[in-house]
Structures are given as C-alpha cells and as structure tokens.
Amino acid sequence: MLFLQLIADGLVNGCAIGVVAITFTYVYTTTGVFHVAHAGVFTLGGYLAWYLSKEGIPFVLCVALAMVICAAVGAAIEKGIYEKLLKRQATPLVQLIASLGLLAVLQNLVAILFTPNVLQFESIAWRMKVLHFGPIDLTIPQVLTVFTAFAAVYGLIYFSTKTNLGRRIRAVASNRTLAEITRLKPFEVYVYVMAISSALVVLPSVFIGLDQAMQPYSSVLVLLTAVIAVISGGLGSIRGAFSASLVMGIVQNAVLIVVPGRWSIALTFTLFIVFILFRPTGLFATKIRRAS
Amino acid sequence: MNFFLSYIILAEIFAIVALSTNFLVGVIGIFSVSQAAIMGVGAYAYAIAVMAGIPFPLALLLAITLCALLNVATSLPSLRLEGDYFVVTSFGLQIVATAVFMNWSAVTGGTSGIAGIPAPRFSGLSFDEPENFVFLSTFALGLASAGYWLLMRSSYGRTLHAIRLDELAAVAAGRHVLQMKLGISAVSGAYAGLGGALYAIFMSFIDPSSFEIHVSVLILTMLVVGGARTLAGSILGPFIILAVPQMLTLLALPPHLIGPLRSLAFGVILVSFMLWLPKGLAGRKI
Amino acid sequence: MVHMLQVENVTKNFLGLRALDACSFSLDQGEVTCLVGPNGAGKTTVFDCITGFLNPDAGTIMLNGETITGMNRRKIVQKGIGRSFQNLRLFEELSVIDNVIVCLADDSGNDPITAILRPFHSQKILDRKRGEALKILERVGLEHKADHFVTQISFGQQKLLCIARVLATQAKVMLLDEPTSGLSATALKNMVDVIRQLSAAGMTLLVVEHNTKIVRDIADKIVFMHQGRVLASGVPGDVLERRDLADIYFGGGN
Numbered sequence: 023m024l025f026l027q028l029i030a031d032g033l034v035n036g037c038a039i040g041v042v043a044i045t046f047t048y049v050y051t052t053t054g055v056f057h058v059a060h061a062g063v064f065t066l067g068g069y070l071a072w073y074l075s076k077e078g079i080p081f082v083l084c085v086a087l088a089m090v091i092c093a094a095v096g097a098a099i100e101k102g103i104y105e106k107l108l109k110r111q112a113t114p115l116v117q118l119i120a121s122l123g124l125l126a127v128l129q130n131l132v133a134i135l136f137t138p139n140v141l142q143f144e145s146i147a148w149r150m151k152v153l154h155f156g157p158i159d160l161t162i163p164q165v166l167t168v169f170t171a172f173a174a175v176y177g178l179i180y181f182s183t184k185t186n187l188g189r190r191i192r193a194v195a196s197n198r199t200l201a202e203i204t205r206l207k208p209f210e211v212y213v214y215v216m217a218i219s220s221a222l223v224v225l226p227s228v229f230i231g232l233d234q235a236m237q238p239y240s241s242v243l244v245l246l247t248a249v250i251a252v253i254s255g256g257l258g259s260i261r262g263a264f265s266a267s268l269v270m271g272i273v274q275n276a277v278l279i280v281v282p283g284r285w286s287i288a289l290t291f292t293l294f295i296v297f298i299l300f301r302p303t304g305l306f307a308t309k310i311r312r313a314s
Numbered sequence: 315m316n317f318f319l320s321y322i323i324l325a326e327i328f329a330i331v332a333l334s335t336n337f338l339v340g341v342i343g344i345f346s347v348s349q350a351a352i353m354g355v356g357a358y359a360y361a362i363a364v365m366a367g368i369p370f371p372l373a374l375l376l377a378i379t380l381c382a383l384l385n386v387a388t389s390l391p392s393l394r395l396e397g398d399y400f401v402v403t404s405f406g407l408q409i410v411a412t413a414v415f416m417n418w419s420a421v422t423g424g425t426s427g428i429a430g431i432p433a434p435r436f437s438g439l440s441f442d443e444p445e446n447f448v449f450l451s452t453f454a455l456g457l458a459s460a461g462y463w464l465l466m467r468s469s470y471g472r473t474l475h476a477i478r479l480d481e482l483a484a485v486a487a488g489r490h491v492l493q494m495k496l497g498i499s500a501v502s503g504a505y506a507g508l509g510g511a512l513y514a515i516f517m518s519f520i521d522p523s524s525f526e527i528h529v530s531v532l533i534l535t536m537l538v539v540g541g542a543r544t545l546a547g548s549i550l551g552p553f554i555i556l557a558v559p560q561m562l563t564l565l566a567l568p569p570h571l572i573g574p575l576r577s578l579a580f581g582v583i584l585v586s587f588m589l590w591l592p593k594g595l596a597g598r599k600i
Numbered sequence: 601m602v603h604m605l606q607v608e609n610v611t612k613n614f615l616g617l618r619a620l621d622a623c624s625f626s627l628d629q630g631e632v633t634c635l636v637g638p639n640g641a642g643k644t645t646v647f648d649c650i651t652g653f654l655n656p657d658a659g660t661i662m663l664n665g666e667t668i669t670g671m672n673r674r675k676i677v678q679k680g681i682g683r684s685f686q687n688l689r690l691f692e693e694l695s696v697i698d699n700v701i702v703c704l705a706d707d708s709g710n711d712p713i714t715a716i717l718r719p720f721h722s723q724k725i726l727d728r729k730r731g732e733a734l735k736i737l738e739r740v741g742l743e744h745k746a747d748h749f750v751t752q753i754s755f756g757q758q759k760l761l762c763i764a765r766v767l768a769t770q771a772k773v774m775l776l777d778e779p780t781s782g783l784s785a786t787a788l789k790n791m792v793d794v795i796r797q798l799s800a801a802g803m804t805l806l807v808v809e810h811n812t813k814i815v816r817d818i819a820d821k822i823v824f825m826h827q828g829r830v831l832a833s834g835v836p837g838d839v840l841e842r843r844d845l846a847d848i849y850f851g852g853g854n
Contacts, residue, residue: 056398058405106589115600116588118345118401119538123584126531130578138574238574242527246405253402284417291406298399299391461716468715468722469701469729476691476702483689486651487703488677488769494710501712599693 023157028275030158034233036271037171038226040264042248044175045219047263052195053212055104056114058121060223061245062128063099065238067092067224068231069132075145085228089221096220099124100213108209125242133238140237149232163232170225175264178222182260191215243287247274250294319444321556326451327512328552330458332536333545334505337498339534340542340600341466343478348388348404349506349533351411354525356381356510358415358422361431361520370434378507385503386496393495408527415522427521431514447516454512455549458505462545465501474498528577535580538587541597550596555580602665604629604804605681605773610649610659612642612828619645621828622659627773627821632795632805634815634836637825638849643808644686646825647775650806651683652676663773678705682771684762686778686808690750697746699761700733701726703768733768740764740794756787763794773804780814792817812840 042064049057067088074084103124107117143149151162182188194201194211201208227241248267255266274286281289331353338346356377363373388407392399415422422428433441434450441447465471477484477491484491514520532555540551559576567575593599603626612620620642627633635643648654650661652673661669668676691699709715709725737743740760745753750761759779766774780791795818799805809815815822815836822839824832826848832839839845 056401058401103585103589112588112592113343113600114398115339115343115345116592119534120585120588122347122531122534123581123586123588126528126577126581127585128581130574130581133574134571134578138570239527242405243409246402246409249402250406253399284413288410288413291410294406295388295391295403298395464719464722465712465715467726469709469726470711470715470722472694472698473702473710475694476698479691479693480689483685483691484702485673486653486677486683486685486689487765488674488705488707489702489710490674490707497712501716 025276025279026157027159028278029272030155030160031164032272032275033268034160034164034167034271035275036268037168038230039244039248039251039271040267041171041174041226042223042244043252043263043267044178044260045223046245046248047252047260048178048219049215052191052215053100053104053108054114054198055108055117055121057216057219058118058245059099059124059128060219061241062125062132063092063096063220064223064227064241064244065132065236066095066128067220068227068236069136069238071224071228072141072143072231072236073136075143078145081146085224088228089224092224093217093221095128096216097213099220100216104216105209105212108212129238129241136238138238140235142235143232146232161233163229167226167229167233170229171264174222174225175260178218179260181218187214247287247290250290254294254297316444319448321560323444323448323451323516325552325556326448326455327509327516328533328536328556329455329549330512331506331509331533332540332548332551333458333462334502334509335533335537336462336542336548337502337505339537340544340547340597341471341474341478342495342498343600344393344400346400346404347527347530347534348408348411350525350527350529351408352381352385352503352506353510353513353529353533354411354415354520354522355384356507357514357520357525358428358510359507360511361428361514362421364432365428365430374508374511377511378504381507381510382500382503385506386500389499390496393492393499405527408530412522412526415525423521425522427519427524428514429519431518431520433515433518441515442518444516451512451516454508458508459545459549461501461505462548470494470497531577531580531584535583537594538584539594541594542600543598544596547594547597551594554595555583603627603662604664605650605806606660606662607646607650608660608662610646610656610661612645612649612654612656619828620649620656623825623828623830624659625823625830625833627804627806629772629804630799630802631820632799632807632818633821633823634807634809634819635823635825636809636812636815636849637831640827641825642828643825644777645828647683647777647806647808650676650775651681677769677771680770680772681775682766682769682773683775684766684777684779686781688758688762690758690761690765692750694750695746696742696748696750696753696761697730697733697737699750700736700764700768701729703765704729704732705768705770706732736764736767739767739797741790754787756783756790759783759787759791760794763798771803773806774798776805776807778808778810780809780811788814816840 046057046060049055070088070091071084074087075081103120107120148162152159153162153165182192190206191211191214194206194208198208247270251267251270252263255262274290277286277289331349335346335349338344359380360373360377363376364370388403392403416425439446441450473489473494477494481491536551536555537548539554541547558579562572562576587594605627608624609622610620611622623646637643649656652671655670660667663679663681668679706729709722715722734743734746737746740763742757742760742764745757750758780788783791792814795805819836822833822836823830824839824845832842832845
C-alpha cells in the first residue's frame with residue numbers, strides 16, 4: 023500500500039514538474055532562449071499568492087492575481103531583455119548569462135521582499151485536508167495540482183492548435199526567418215509566449231507551496247528536474263514533455279523505497295548523465311534544440 | 315592590515331577560479347555554473363587528504379588531479395552532443411555536489427563542514443598567517459596566469475579559438491574537436507581544484523555553503539565584470555566583485571538581508587553587463 | 601586504372617526528397633574537374649558526401665581505390681581530401697596566418713600539457729608551424745598579409761585564404777565550392793592562376809563553378825548535374841556544346 027501511495031505522490035509531483043516542463047519547452051522552442059529565469063518566475067508566483075492570501079484575499083483571486091502579475095513580469099523580461107539581446111544578435115551564451123542573472127534577481131527580490139526562510143500557507147486552512155481514494159490518501163492541494171496540470175496541458179494544446187494566436191506561435195517556432203518575412207511579427211509572438219508560460223508556471227508553484235512549503239532558492243531544482251524530463255522524453259511536443267515528467271515524478275518517488283530522499287536528485291542526475299552518454303538513438307528520436 | 319591582506323588573498327584565489335571559468339566560458343564558449351562545485355571538490359579533497367596525513371604537495375596534486383578528472387567526466391557527455399545539454403549538466407553538477415557535501419557526512423562532515431585544516435609549513439615558516447599566505451597565493455596566481463598565457467599563445471590555444479569561432483570549419487580542417495575541448499576542460503578543472511585547495515588552506519574551515527550555486531554565480535559574475543578571454547579580465551573581476559560585499563557592510567543593513575542583497579546585486583550586474591557591456595571591463599566579445 | 605577519387609552511384613535522400621540520385625563520376629590526379637549545374641542540382645551535397653559531412657544512403661566513394669564512405673570527417677581529411685565552403689567559414693577573429701596554422705595537418709603541440717608544461721618546446725612547434733604556414737601563404741600570394749586579421753583583407757584575398765587553409769591540411773584532392781563567385785576582374789584572374797598552378801603541381805581539384813568562360817579556362821573535365829543526377833561528364837568541348845544541357849542551365853533549371 024505504501025508503494026501505491028508513493029506512486030500516487032510521484033504522479034502528483036510529476037504533474038507539477040510537467041507544467042514547468044511544458045512552459046519551459048514552449049519558451050525554448052519558440053524564442054530559442056534557455057530561460058533559466060523561469061525558475062525565478064516560479065518562485066515569484068508562489069510567494070505572491072502566499073502574500074495575497076495572508077492579506078485575506080480569497081484564494082482563487084490570489085492565484086489569478088499572481089498569474090496576471092507573473093504574466094506581466096514574463097512579458098517585461100521578454101520585451102526589456104531577451105528582445106534586446108536577440109535584436110543585437112547576442113550569442114546564446116550571452117542570453118543564458120542574462121537569464122541566470124535574472125534568476126538571481128527574481129529569487130533574491132523574493133527573499134528580500136518576503137522572507138529568505140522556508141514558509142507555509144498558514145492562512146489557508148484546507149491545505150492539510152486529506153481525501154481518501156481507496157488505499158491512497160491525497161491532500162486537497164495535491165488533487166488540485168493534478169487537476170490544474172491537466173487543465174494547463176490540454177488548455178495549451180487547445181490554444182496552440184485551435185486558436186489563431188496559437189497557430190501563429192507555432193508558425194514562428196517552426197521558422198523564425200520566414201516568420202519575419204511573412205509579417206507574423208515574431209517579437210510580438212515571443213511576448214505572448216513568455217506571458218502565457220509565466221502565468222501557467224504559477225499553478226504548480228502555488229500548489230507545491232500549499233502542499234509542502236516554499237523557499238526562494240529551491241525552484242532551480244524543480245526547473246532542472248523538468249528540463250531533464252524534457253530531454254529524456256526528447257519528443258519536443260507538449261504532450262511528450264508532460265508524459266516524460268509524469269514518468270520522472272513516479273520514478274523519483276518509487277526510488278524512495280530504496281534510496282533516502284536527500285540523494286534523489288543525485289540519482290536522477292547520474293541517470294541522466296548515463297542516459298545521454300549511452301543514448302540509444304531509438305529512444306531519442308529528436309534532440310533538444312533551440313529555435314533558430 | 316589583516317583585513318586588507320585577506321581581501322587580496324581571497325581575490326587572488328578567486329582569480330585562479332575565474333581563470334578556470336574563463337577557459338570554458340571565454341575560450342570555448344560554453345556556459346558554466348558549476349565552478350564552485352569543482353572548487354569545493356578540490357577544497358574537500360585537499361582537506362581530507364591533508365588531515366589523513368598526506369603531505370602538502372601530494373594533497374595539492376591529488377586535489378588538482380581529481381578536479382581535472384571530474385570536470386572531464388562530467389563535461390564529456392554534453393560535449394559529445396550538440397545542443398544545450400551542458401547547461402543541464404552544469405546546473406546538475408552544482409546541485410549534486412552540494413547534496414554530496416551536505417549528506418555524505420562521514421567524509422565531508424555534513425553541514426558542520428571540516429574545521430582545523432592545517433596550513434603547510436616550509437622549513438619552520440608556517441602559512442597560517444595572512445602575512446605569509448599572501449606569498450603563497452600570489453605565487454599560485456602567478457603560475458596560473460603564466461599557464462593561461464602560455465596556453466593561449468600556443469598552437470593549441472589558437473586552435474581552441476578557432477573551434478569556438480567555427481566548429482564545423484575546424485572539423486573540416488581535420489581537428490579533433492572533442493579531444494581538444496576535453497583537454498581544456500581538464501585544465502579548467504585543475505585550476506578550480508587549485509583554487510579550492512588554496513581556499514581550504516586559507517580559511518582552515520570549509521562547509522557546503524562555501525561552494526553553493528550562489529558562489530558559482532559569483533564566480534561567473536567576476537568573469538563577466540572583468541571580461542572574458544583575457545588574463546586581465548579574470549584578475550580584475552575578482553578584485554572588483556569582492557569589494558561589493560565590503561561596500562554593502564557600510565550601508566548598515568539588517569544582517570539577514572545582506573546575503574540576498576549581495577546576490578541581488580550580482581544578478582543585476584550580470585544582466586546589465588550582458589545588455590550593455592558583454593565584453594566586460596577588460597575582455598573580449600562573448 | 602585506379603582513379604584518384606571515384607564516386608559511384610551515390611544516393612542521398614532528405615526527408616523523402618532525393619538530393620542525389622545514383623551519382624557517378626571520377627577525378628584523376630592533376631586534373632581540374634568542374635562541377636556545373638543549376639542551383640539545387642546537388643553540388644554542395646556531393647561535397648558533403650565526399651567529405652563525410654553527410655553519409656550517403658547508397659553508393660561508394662573511393663580515394664585511390666580505398667573506400668572512404670562512412671568514415672568520419674576527420675579521418676577523411678587525414679586521408680587527403682580537403683574542402684572549402686561556399687560561405688568561406690574563415691575564423692574571423694584570428695589573423696590570416698593563424699587561420700592557416702590551425703588547419704595544418706601537423707597536430708603536434710595541440711594539447712594542454714605541451715602548451716603549459718613544455719613552453720619552449722611549444723614555442724618551437726609554433727615557430728615551425730608559422731614557417732610552414734608562411735610557405736603555404738606564399739603559394740596563394742598572401743604572405744604579405746600574414747599578420748592582418750581576416751576582416752582586414754579583401755574578399756578576393758579571403759577566398760585565397762580558404763584555399764591556403766585547404767592546402768594546410770595536405771590535401772591531395774581539393775574540393776572548392778564556388779571559389780570565383782563575387783570576385784572582381786583582377787581577383788578572378790588571380791584565382792584562376794592559383795588554380796592552374798595547383799593543378800600543374802599535381803593537385804586534383806573538383807571545383808563548383810558557374811561561369812562558363814572560367815570553366816572553359818580551367819576545366820580538364822566537366823561533370824554536369826541536374827536535380828541530383830549526373831547528366832553528362834567529359835571534356836569541356838563536348839559537354840559545353842550540348843544544346844540540351846545549355847537549355848537546362850540557362851532555362852531556369854527545367
């Protein structure tokens with residue numbers, strides 16, 4: 023039974039990682055920026071929701087407001103920094119260092135404005151409430167993690183295949199040079215992509231924060247796990263990145279039976295290294311590649 | 315006086331680590347956010363070896379060799395592939411190294427770290443005191459700089475530049491690109507190991523927080539401010555950046571905010587330099 | 601008789617598109633062969649297959665009777681096939697002579713141990729390589745520009761430098777991708793002279809060339825390609841007189 027519970031917890035974690043993974047991939051495949059600062063937006067979103075809920079604002083509104091603010095932050099990052107660098111034809115290395123700097127800015131702003139210490143959503147009473155599903159117990163935040171994750175994934179799939187803006191984004195992602203000629207206005211598209219991804223990444227941040235706790239600097243680990251999932255999945259699609267994250271979450275949790283939790287990241291990373299060192303070509307049909 | 319000497323010594327140690335970063339970021343153009351991890355491995359390896367009774371030169375050599383090998387082993391998988399794998403391996407190495415420093419308590423002392431690391435003595439002269447240690451660190455930086463200079467002007471150094479500028483053309487010229495990148499990766503590891511060992515000697519105490527990701531970002535900031543791909547840049551950067559915390563202490567800030575404020579400042583510096591001065595103060599285009 | 605380079609039935613597909621369709625031709629030592637045909641005929645793909653930048657789906661390529669298909673790119677360079685690129689791909693932040701030095705077949709001194717721990721030996725190697733590179737620059741008439749940066753020399757000189765880089769690899773077979781395109785009249789004459797001299801010195805050359813006048817000037821043989829196929833090969837007189845080929849070439853490719 024413990025095993026089933028571990029699997030279920032793993033699935034929940036996988037859902038949270040999955041949303042980070044798909045939003046990261048969305049930015050990466052469209053704008054070409056290895057957006058490390060995504061982890062900073064993740065942190066910011068969680069803390070904003072925490073702060074607003076502490077002020078007595080209804081929870082749903084807290085999440086919505088946090089998403090709106092993060093969308094604006096994401097758009098501002100694109101407009102104010104990435105766009106400038108891309109227009110100047112800065113190398114990927116320069117973009118990456120700028121993104122790393124942004125990550126430091128966001129994380130430490132959060133630490134200074136709120137607190138550098140571990141904190142919990144004390145004002146939300148229902149966060150500890152447990153629901154029973156046969157032998158499996160899940161807290162309400164865990165259930166919400168799963169629901170919002172699936173909503174985010176299918177919402178994003180619907181958006182990118184069925185709406186005009188979504189299709190325009192995909193067109194830009196597939197060929198930037200062509201997009202510039204055909205007046206798809208790639209730079210405008212990038213702003214949308216960053217705003218959408220930044221808004222969505224607030225969801226897992228809030229629900230992980232609700233279920234467990236938050237700390238300004240731990241999001242790098244979440245992003246790293248998500249990126250590893252994206253690469254291991256290697257499928258380059260929203261669905262692929264999400265499925266790989268689910269597998270990743272389950273494996274990471276199942277391993278807890280034999281390996282203590284504090285070694286789990288070391289194990290994940292070692293497996294990843296072995297994975298890419300001896301990658302069987304069949305498993306990795308496509309490689310992770312930035313948009314060019 | 316001691317305060318000033320400590321600043322000089324630390325800046326010199328970090329200049330060696332900045333040179334190590336320079337080999338990767340400046341010379342072959344790959345991102346690195348794990349220099350602190352490698353430096354930490356050097357520091358721990360040296361401390362553990364020396365406290366197990368291994369003489370100073372051997373312990374130093376051990377630390378350097380271990381770091382060179384580690385850097386090669388961790389960069390090999392990502393260097394073989396095209397794409398941004400090295401970003402992941404670099405972040406991963408840093409996070410895993412911190413986890414190992416914290417959790418492998420039997421060897422690393424866990425969060426309490428290792429204290430009382432002895433300084434080497436040469437014929438009655440001990441390097442405990444900054445007044446003496448400064449000679450050791452200056453000498454080490456001198457050697458490291460000479461090594462950098464020699465390497466860059468050799469035919470190997472020129473080939474590395476060529477690889478950064480156009481890898482495909484270098485392959486078409488028959489160069490063994492992977493082997494050359496691994497070679498410089500080993501040198502970079504060795505430099506970080508040397509820096510780490512010197513750090514352990516000077517502080518005589520090490521713990522995981524000295525080699526966290528923030529420190530890696532700090533080292534990258536030093537290189538970015540000084541400027542990539544020049545000797546002057548790697549030496550200038552640490553002297554400037556290490557002065558920042560000193561300036562922050564003048565502002566009478568609440569103590570629990572000093573850490574985040576410092577990191578915030580480094581973040582702002584990184585972004586600003588990338589936007590307006592990617593060459594740094596004394597470097598070249600990256 | 602064994603040809604210097606023999607391309608036999610080489611086929612290459614890209615995403616279902618047939619870029620090369622059973623291409624066959626051969627090069628003989630000391631001859632200049634011009635590869636002609638409209639844009640998209642597959643000329644650069646032929647280069648990529650010969651040099652190992654692409655693996656052909658079928659067919660064999662032989663150098664002096666030895667099969668080199670499937671060999672890695674570096675090995676093929678060491679065997680003696682060198683190439684230039686249509687878009688030059690010079691190392692722009694390096695000096696003219698350094699561009700040649702890093703391409704020399706001599707790989708000695710290209711490791712960190714020699715560079716750092718044996719500085720005098722390393723310097724000796726560098727001096728030797730410099731001498732060698734200067735001799736190569738003399739062959740293309742660039743020795744007076746040795747210490748200039750690539751960006752400081754003219755386009756024509758940049759194209760000559762491309763040839764010098766291939767020479768540095770000690771190539772026996774040289775593949776030149778449009779060495780004369782975009783050159784001024786004097787630079788063009790200069791380039792033609794250099795190609796002739798190379799050929800006279802025994803070099804085997806495969807040159808992508810669009811200008812029929814130059815083709816007549818330099819070619820010992822012509823390989824005419826269209827839509828991934830070799831439509832004709834032979835001496836210039838025969839191939840260039842063929843009406844059907846001229847129609848393809850000047851009629852927009854179809």
